[in-house]
Amino acid sequence: MRCFFGIRRHAAGAHPGRALGLVAALLLAVWYSPAAWAQQQTGTIKGRAEDTQGAPVSGVKITVFGKSLIGGVQERTTGADGEFRFLQLPPGRYTLHAEAAGLRSQHEEGIALGLGTTVTRILRLEPRTAEEVITVIGKVPVVDVEKVTVGQSVSGDLLEGIASGRTYQEAVQILPGVTGGGNPTIHGGSSYSNQYLVDGVNTTDPTTNTFSLNFNFDAIEELEVITGTFSPEYGNVTGGVVNVVTKSGSNEFTLDSSLYFASDRLMMEGIDEQPRDFTTILFNVNAGGPIIVDKLWYFLSLEYDDSTSQLPRESPIPDLDGQAHAKRHFQSLYWLAKLTYALDAHNRFTLLGQGDPTRIDNTSQDATMENAAETHQDQGGLLASLRWDGQYDPWAFKVQGAYKTQFLDIFPQERVDSGSLFAFPGVLGFGHLSDKNDFGVAPGCLGQDQLAPGQTLDPTCSQDVQSAASFGQGYHYDLDTGASRVGSGTDYYIQRTRWQLTATASYFLDGTPLGDHELKIGTDLAWLRDEETSRYPGGASYFLDADLDGDGVADPYAAWISSSDDNEFSSANDGRIFAGFLLDNWKLWERLLLQPGLRVEKAVYENYKGEAVLDFFVLSPRFGFSLDLTGDGRTRLHGGYGQLYETGNLQLSKFVGKSIGTRLAWYDPETGRYVEDPGYVRLQGGEAGTTIDQDALEPMRTDEYQIGIERALTKTFGVDLTYIHRYTRHAWEDDETNLIWNQAGTDVIGSYDGTGQQTFRLTSLDDAYRRYDAIELAGVKQLADNWSLNANYTLSWYRGTTEEMLTRAFDNPRQNIYLDGYLPDDHRQTIKAQALYRFDFGLSLGVSYLYETGGPFSKYFLNDYDGDWTNRQAPRGLDPHDDLTSSADDRQLRLPDYTRLDLRVAFNFQKTTGLNLDLLADITNALNASTCTAIENRVTDSGTFGQCVNRQQPFQTQVGLRFRY
Numbered sequence: 001m002r003c004f005f006g007i008r009r010h011a012a013g014a015h016p017g018r019a020l021g022l023v024a025a026l027l028l029a030v031w032y033s034p035a036a037w038a039q040q041q042t043g044t045i046k047g048r049a050e051d052t053q054g055a056p057v058s059g060v061k062i063t064v065f066g067k068s069l070i071g072g073v074q075e076r077t078t079g080a081d082g083e084f085r086f087l088q089l090p091p092g093r094y095t096l097h098a099e100a101a102g103l104r105s106q107h108e109e110g111i112a113l114g115l116g117t118t119v120t121r122i123l124r125l126e127p128r129t130a131e132e133v134i135t136v137i138g139k140v141p142v143v144d145v146e147k148v149t150v151g152q153s154v155s156g157d158l159l160e161g162i163a164s165g166r167t168y169q170e171a172v173q174i175l176p177g178v179t180g181g182g183n184p185t186i187h188g189g190s191s192y193s194n195q196y197l198v199d200g201v202n203t204t205d206p207t208t209n210t211f212s213l214n215f216n217f218d219a220i221e222e223l224e225v226i227t228g229t230f231s232p233e234y235g236n237v238t239g240g241v242v243n244v245v246t247k248s249g250s251n252e253f254t255l256d257s258s259l260y261f262a263s264d265r266l267m268m269e270g271i272d273e274q275p276r277d278f279t280t281i282l283f284n285v286n287a288g289g290p291i292i293v294d295k296l297w298y299f300l301s302l303e304y305d306d307s308t309s310q311l312p313r314e315s316p317i318p319d320l321d322g323q324a325h326a327k328r329h330f331q332s333l334y335w336l337a338k339l340t341y342a343l344d345a346h347n348r349f350t351l352l353g354q355g356d357p358t359r360i361d362n363t364s365q366d367a368t369m370e371n372a373a374e375t376h377q378d379q380g381g382l383l384a385s386l387r388w389d390g391q392y393d394p395w396a397f398k399v400q401g402a403y404k405t406q407f408l409d410i411f412p413q414e415r416v417d418s419g420s421l422f423a424f425p426g427v428l429g430f431g432h433l434s435d436k437n438d439f440g441v442a443p444g445c446l447g448q449d450q451l452a453p454g455q456t457l458d459p460t461c462s463q464d465v466q467s468a469a470s471f472g473q474g475y476h477y478d479l480d481t482g483a484s485r486v487g488s489g490t491d492y493y494i495q496r497t498r499w500q501l502t503a504t505a506s507y508f509l510d511g512t513p514l515g516d517h518e519l520k521i522g523t524d525l526a527w528l529r530d531e532e533t534s535r536y537p538g539g540a541s542y543f544l545d546a547d548l549d550g551d552g553v554a555d556p557y558a559a560w561i562s563s564s565d566d567n568e569f570s571s572a573n574d575g576r577i578f579a580g581f582l583l584d585n586w587k588l589w590e591r592l593l594l595q596p597g598l599r600v601e602k603a604v605y606e607n608y609k610g611e612a613v614l615d616f617f618v619l620s621p622r623f624g625f626s627l628d629l630t631g632d633g634r635t636r637l638h639g640g641y642g643q644l645y646e647t648g649n650l651q652l653s654k655f656v657g658k659s660i661g662t663r664l665a666w667y668d669p670e671t672g673r674y675v676e677d678p679g680y681v682r683l684q685g686g687e688a689g690t691t692i693d694q695d696a697l698e699p700m701r702t703d704e705y706q707i708g709i710e711r712a713l714t715k716t717f718g719v720d721l722t723y724i725h726r727y728t729r730h731a732w733e734d735d736e737t738n739l740i741w742n743q744a745g746t747d748v749i750g751s752y753d754g755t756g757q758q759t760f761r762l763t764s765l766d767d768a769y770r771r772y773d774a775i776e777l778a779g780v781k782q783l784a785d786n787w788s789l790n791a792n793y794t795l796s797w798y799r800g801t802t803e804e805m806l807t808r809a810f811d812n813p814r815q816n817i818y819l820d821g822y823l824p825d826d827h828r829q830t831i832k833a834q835a836l837y838r839f840d841f842g843l844s845l846g847v848s849y850l851y852e853t854g855g856p857f858s859k860y861f862l863n864d865y866d867g868d869w870t871n872r873q874a875p876r877g878l879d880p881h882d883d884l885t886s887s888a889d890d891r892q893l894r895l896p897d898y899t900r901l902d903l904r905v906a907f908n909f910q911k912t913t914g915l916n917l918d919l920l921a922d923i924t925n926a927l928n929a930s931t932c933t934a935i936e937n938r939v940t941d942s943g944t945f946g947q948c949v950n951r952q953q954p955f956q957t958q959v960g961l962r963f964r965y
Contacts, residue, residue, distance in 0.1 A: 041200045041245050043113040046085035047121035049078045056082025057125055060100040067250045068092025071342030072294040081511060087396045088389050089113055091222040091245055098123050114153035115224040115243060118146040142718035143636050143710050148595045148624035150228035150706055150722060156221055157783055161836035162846035163902035163922035166217040168244050174834055175225050176776040176792035183210040185825045187227050188726045188772020188798055189239020192805050197243045199352050201385045201402040206498050206528035207650040212406050213383060214356040215334045216284045216303035218256055221247045228706050228724055229624045229640035232581035232599035238644045238702040238728060248340050249297030253289035258962035268928050268955035277327060280307035301336040312951060315367040316936040316944035317483040326371040332358040346391050354383040362413055367949040369484040374413040381406030394508040402500045412440055412488035412537050440487060442468040442539030445563045446663055452676035460564045465539040466673060474538025479867060480545045480941045489541055492534035499527040518585035528575035530650040536562045536660055543867040557667035559674055569660050571608035573650045578602045591628035603647035607657035613692055614648040616699045639707035646700040652732060655806055656762050661686030681756040693763035702728040717781040726772045730764040731802050735810040737761045745814025746871060747864040765810060770800035791833035798826040808870050821876025827852040842911050846904035854895035860938050869938040901926045920960040928955035
């Protein structure tokens with residue numbers, strides 16, 4: 001029996017009419033209510049004015065102001081309950097002032113406010129004496145007793161004080177439960193299970209559900225990562241939420257510019273490591289200020305990055321070992337423009353534009369790849385958004401509309417003719433950045449005389465691909481050694497677009513018999529599109545020296561050859577998301593906050609024909625709580641439950657539909673042609689290559705449970721101990737339904753329909769799962785007494801049958817018994833720590849440390865049908881060793897434990913010269929560890945299994961200058 005919270009809707013009447021009517025009424029109410037965007041990009045300062053006996057004081061004038069707050073001073077007057085609140089305050093530092101007739105004024109400076117945080121102040125007002133004003137320096141409470149979510153907000157102070165890769169994607173890695181690369185796995189979610197927000201805009205790639213926007217690191221005001229207990233404001237996410245707020249202007253002109261340089265001349269090679277070249281030049285500038293004081297501010301940001309890098313000169317391919325691989329050359333130009341306008345004390349508008357054009361030469365950087373097989377990549381995009389924030393106490397509104405487009409153009413490196421990063425229109429995020437010639441297209445297909453007896457020619461085929469001058473200049477894959485040779489197998493151009501409208505309305509209901517409420521209602525609408533054109537370079541993909549026909553004799557050449565004249569396909573896929581949510585931040589009593597909520601989401605993703613491939617309607621309940629155990633704001637018990645869903649992405653609808661069709665053929669030395677074997681007809685791709693199981697398909701679901709306790713040990717230092725459990729079922733996967741495999745699962749002996757066609761089916765598999773359990777201990781010391789600390793330890797277990805989306809899992813039923821095991825990101829123990837100390841005379845020292853146990857990997861054997869190493873002979877993460885029939889001698893396969901120590905030394909000359917100039921030096925991998933980060937996991941004839949194919953970058957130094965005004 002399927003759970004109610006996961007109703008699938010494929011046609012009218014597919015679920016109870018009463019439920020649909022209620023949901024429709026709810027969403028209609030959301031849509032027609034005054035509204036604004038859902039996710040938190042601001043914070044709140046609130047509190048209560050009391051007399052010395054603890055009784056509320058009315059008529060107290062409370063004012064708040066700060067550099068980040070446009071519109072000037074905000075003012076509130078306490079009512080009979082003595083309470084006040086300031087909503088939608090941008091992150092920054094604030095001053096709070098309270099005054100009333102006959103009472104001593106209170107003045108508090110330096111209140112640091114982060115994303116989604118609530119600062120509460122109890123103001124004890126004494127009768128006026130000779131001393132009129134009490135002034136204190138504000139500190140944010142270590143424990144936010146009104147915080148329900150699990151995660152952390154990282155301030156710009158810490159980010160600029162430690163060495164980093166200068167990207168928000170890398171900055172995310174400092175949090176517990178986060179592993180992986182630029183698209184991390186967070187608490188057991190896959191790399192496509194996260195959501196990325198920049199200034200309130202969902203910038204997540206609509207096709208792959210990964211990050212899709214880059215910008216100047218110094219433009220970040222604050223970074224928040226939510227790793228659990230999501231409120232219903234967030235949907236289509238089962239990993240984590242990365243929330244970035246960029247800087248804004250102020251009433252003062254500011255300038256921040258820097259120049260960084262790194263090179264292999266500042267690098268120390270490992271003892272056994274081959275040399276590699278490396279150079280980076282990074283320049284950025286940020287400027288902001290007033291156009292109209294207190295009314296209209298601007299902020300501009302620009303970053304130019306030009307870097308080259310190279311793999312170590314070691315390879316498991318004998319003839320490539322010791323050779324220098326072609327250098328990766330990366331060029332990017334990230335720009336941002338932002339206007340903030342305060343119409344009056346109640347209304348604020350923000351206009352944002354961003355672009356990130358980038359070109360990359362030799363992007364693959366694979367130690368098993370010849371230089372001739374490298375690829376070139378152009379990418380970029382444009383983001384534009386307009387947001388309104390309104391405050392009409394007790395109402396608060398937010399609304400935001402946004403347009404995000406991005407392109408990705410990947411093709412063989414040898415086809416690069418010319419290109420410029422600054423060529424119009426690339427700098428604005430549109431169009432092709434590089435001009436290309438037509439090398440490697442090879443139109444045509446196998447002719448009728450080259451087909452197996454009984455096979456018919458594709459009706460769209462009239463040209464002979466083998467007569468084309470560029471035939472065969474595509475991908476060559478050597479199955480004896482595992483080398484990639486001659487040409488790239490990739491040639492496609494993609495443009496992806498997201499139109500978005502998000503909105504919320506909050507109503508504050510105070511003083512009810514059952515406590516105080518912040519009632520939120522919101523909506524999230526999105527229209528998505530993916531347009532792609534792809535080709536098969538050279539018209540064929542070669543497999544060299546492999547016994548693909550199973551006769552015991554190596555075949556000189558086998559090839560997958562295009563089966564249509566144009567050797568090309570174009571598609572356009574569309575998606576629509578209509579979501580709404582209800583949320584109550586319910587202060588049941590002074591020490592207990594409850595957060596019940598419900599998200600309603602309808603998502604439709606269509607294939608190139610306009611047919612709905614995914615059509616889901618889900619109800620997602622969420623609940624979180626925070627209890628002030630001791631009543632003094634120093635100890636918080638927190639936890640929650642969430643039923644999280646991924647309702648799809650455009651990659652899934654693209655998968656079910658049209659693709660380039662290919663046929664498998666062998667080289668005939670007598671005729672010098674490629675022909676099909678009548679007993680071994682195989683077809684891949686094409687319109688018949690994929691199907692969808694509408695009756696079984698379910699949205700991917702994750703059930704999450706969390707419980708933890710947080711304690712302030714001092715005024716600036718606190719620790720948190722949390723247990724997290726997540727179980728994901730129906731992970732996005734497919735299976736193959738037409739081929740008949742031999743008993744060993746190494747080759748295909750027929751097909752159910754007799755065509756030899758591979759047919760992949762998108763469906764919900766009960767065995768496609770992931771399970772994550774972790775115990776996390778985290779400690780945070782705020783920046784005080786010149787130093788700060790952020791440290792955590794994680795003990796976790798992460799296992800399942802599929803780690804990503806649409807993998808080769810379940811494609812070969814004979815291999816299913818080996819799928820279950822610990823997944824690659826199962827780093828059993830992880831230690832992370834960042835520390836910053838600032839000396840009074842201008843010197844600052846930053847330390848960042850990471851230790852993690854090695855993740856598992858599998859041993860892969862050659863599959864004759866795939867022409868690739870896709871078979872296991874033991875469960876995931878195990879080596880079958882000598883006895884393939886018994887598990888008694890299976891051995892665990894894990895990468896070595898990884899450790900990294902990075903340092904930043906900076907000296908500011910302002911106190912010595914009056915010039916706000918920093919001299920910087922970053923040292924990454926200060927221990928010069930040369931840990932192997934990738935291992936040859938294929939069993940090839942050359943016997944290189946277990947050989948290291950990549951190592952962590954050695955000790956290297958980056959120097960820089962930063963000037964601020």
